[in-house]
Amino acid sequence: MAKPDAILGWYRKLIERKFDGSRHRCYPGRPRIAPELEALVVRIARKNSGWSYDRIVGALANLGHRISDQTVGNIPRRHAWRRRPNGAKTQLGAFIRSHMAVLAGIGFFTVELLTWRVW
Numbered sequence: 531m532a533k534p535d536a537i538l539g540w541y542r543k544l545i546e547r548k549f550d551g552s553r554h555r556c557y558p559g560r561p562r563i564a565p566e567l568e569a570l571v572v573r574i575a576r577k578n579s580g581w582s583y584d585r586i587v588g589a590l591a592n593l594g595h596r597i598s599d600q601t602v603g604n605i606p607r608r609h610a611w612r613r614r615p616n617g618a619k620t621q622l623g624a625f626i627r628s629h630m631a632v633l634a635g636i637g638f639f640t641v642e643l644l645t646w647r648v649w
Contacts, residue, residue: 567595571605 567590574586581589583599590597626633 563597563601567597568605568608570595571597571602572609575602575606 570593571586571590574589575581578586583602586602587597587599
C-alpha cells in the first residue's frame with residue numbers, strides 16, 4: 531500500500547505537469563494550415579475571382595491538398611481581403627461578355643420547325 535505522503539506527492543506532480551505550460555498539454559481547435567498552402571489559396575482566389583470556396587477546394591484537391599471550404603473562407607480575414615461566398619451570382623453583363631463567342635454562334639445553329647402540335 532502507498533502512504534498518504536506518497537499519494538499527495540503524486541498528486542502534486544500531476545498538478546505541476548498540468549500547469550507548467552509544457553508541450554504535453556492539448557490546445558483546442560484544429561492546427562493552422564501551412565503558410566505555403568495559405569499563399570496558394572490566396573493566389574488561386576485572386577486569379578479566379580469568380581470561383582466560390584467550393585471550387586477552390588476542388589482545385590486544391592486536384593493538386594493533392596485536403597482543405598475545407600470553411601478554412602478557405604477564413605483565409606481572407608487574415609489577409610484583409612474579401613471573397614464572394616458560395617453561391618454568389620455573377621453579374622449578367624459579365625456573364626454575357628465572357629460567353630459572347632458562344633452566344634453569337636447559337637443563332638446560326640437553330641432551326642425553326644412547323645408541326646401540327648404546339649408545345
